[in-house]
Amino acid sequence: MDLGSHFKDSNMKGGKSKSDAKSAKLSVNKKSITKAGKKSGKAAKDPNKPKRPASAFFVFMEEFREQYKKEHPKNKSVAAVGKAGGDKWKSLSEAEKRPYVDKAEKRKVEYEKNMKAYNKRQAEGPQEDEEESEKSVSEVNDEEEDDDEGSGDEEDDE
Numbered sequence: 001m002d003l004g005s006h007f008k009d010s011n012m013k014g015g016k017s018k019s020d021a022k023s024a025k026l027s028v029n030k031k032s033i034t035k036a037g038k039k040s041g042k043a044a045k046d047p048n049k050p051k052r053p054a055s056a057f058f059v060f061m062e063e064f065r066e067q068y069k070k071e072h073p074k075n076k077s078v079a080a081v082g083k084a085g086g087d088k089w090k091s092l093s094e095a096e097k098r099p100y101v102d103k104a105e106k107r108k109v110e111y112e113k114n115m116k117a118y119n120k121r122q123a124e125g126p127q128e129d130e131e132e133s134e135k136s137v138s139e140v141n142d143e144e145e146d147d148d149e150g151s152g153d154e155e156d157d158e
Contacts, residue, residue, distance in 0.1 A: 050114040053107035060092075060100040061085050 054062070064085045068075075075081070089097075 048118070050111055050118055053111040054104060056097060056101040056104040057089055059103045059107070060089055060097070064088060 061082075065081055068081050068084060072080075
């Protein structure tokens, strides 16, 4: 009897049943879900925190992108623009890079000033005005209005 069940399993092509293949697909999906779950462990970003300043290369790329789009209007590839910009940046001399480095330094100084002010506000703690945004206040007001309307209807029924 054991031999009969053994022959049935060995006669299958590939050695795996359809249900095994489905469970294998499901396990792949489970792995991708757990990876996404790791990201949620990070603290939420504060939208009021100043953005870090662009490096000299990115300051250069802002200008280069505009030029490149004018010269190549049909090009839609971001990679092509980045590659051309990188090649151009490498070919520039230190003197040619200087204006971009200066702009980046100015942005860095401005960023540091903004960060000091931001950190000072954070150390003081949230003020009453900053606790609730206008949107959340309006949402609360909407809910109160809905409650008022609902309670008015109930009184009319009695």
